[in-house]
């Protein structure tokens with residue numbers, strides 16, 4: 616008889632998940648994904664159910680890593696939400712299963728996992744694609760993802776200046792230059808992170824310095840945008856999953872831009888990192904990122920509870 620599933624709440628996930636352990640595991644998983652070896656890893660494009668009445672979507676994000684014995688799925692609800700709404704923009708739960716028996720081993724909060732693994736993958740994109748000596752980081756958005764991106768970028772890199780729109784200085788715990796407009800925030804920036812709920816372009820190519828790296832995290836629907844056509848066409852575009860980007864990214868579909876490579880291709884050495892050019896990393900989020908994070912949380916949880 617299988618043990619009943621454990622439930623791991625948000626505060627415990629927060630205590631257990633650390634970027635220094637998460638990032639190397641995500642890099643390995645991104646690389647495995649890009650080999651497209653179904654004996655190693657299976658991750659279909661997320662299934663999305665529209666919640667029309669609530670202006671949102673429920674995404675189902677399964678992943679199976681055969682050799683690692685990891686089977687999981689995330690349920691994530693995400694909403695358009697008007698500015699000023701007090702309702703959450705994203706809510707998620709991750710379910711970890713035993714691939715042999717099919718029983719649920721753990722049900723855990725997916726909000727912290729979503730915040731941290733998304734920011735960690737953006738940081739990996741910057742590590743691979745930004746120019747050496749990058750000094751100025753701009754973060755567009757002041758919500759949950761803005762905070763997790765701030766935290767991991769501060770942990771991994773040493774920028775001389777971080778700029779953001781007014782409001783970013785409230786959640787973060789370090790110095791931020793508050794800017795009155797997107798243009799002011801991004802002009803001259805070496806790395807730009809877009810973590811907004813925008814459905815129309817907010818970042819325009821004419822403001823972006825040649826050679827900058829953009830990690831574009833919002834706009835995860837085929838008709839939503841954060842970046843304009845000029846930027847999308849000028850930049851070398853990378854994605855987490857090519858299939859995900861072609862199915863879900865308005866910035867890619869509507870601009871007609873081509874996905875040059877996945878981050879995993881760069882990690883595997885099968886595609887180059889064009890650090891010298893303007894680069895866009897289009898992030899949609901992947902079930903395998905959640906699977907790796909959930910396994911790490913569960914392993915840490917077991918280790919901690921076996922000592923009690």
Ligand SMILES: NC(=O)C1=CN([C@@H]2O[C@H](COP(=O)(O)OP(=O)(O)OC[C@H]3O[C@@H](n4cnc5c(N)ncnc54)[C@H](O)[C@@H]3O)[C@@H](O)[C@H]2O)C=CC1
Pocket residue numbers: 693698703704705729733755756757758759760761810811812813817832833834835898899900901
């Ligand atoms: N790529 C991925 O893996 C993931 C993407 N997301 C997406 O990331 C985005 C941010 O998510 P959260 O931080 O959780 O949401 P949030 O609601 O906490 O923050 C959203 C931010 O966008 C800002 N915003 C809205 N309209 C704007 C505009 N026109 N100009 C500038 N800023 C604007 C809001 O003021 C707020 O600061 C969402 O689009 C969400 O769907 C979320 C999770 C994972």
Ligand SMILES: O=C([O-])C1=[NH+]CCC1
Pocket residue numbers: 691693705707729835899900901
């Ligand atoms: O990967 C993810 O969890 C999400 N991507 C877009 C909204 C939520």
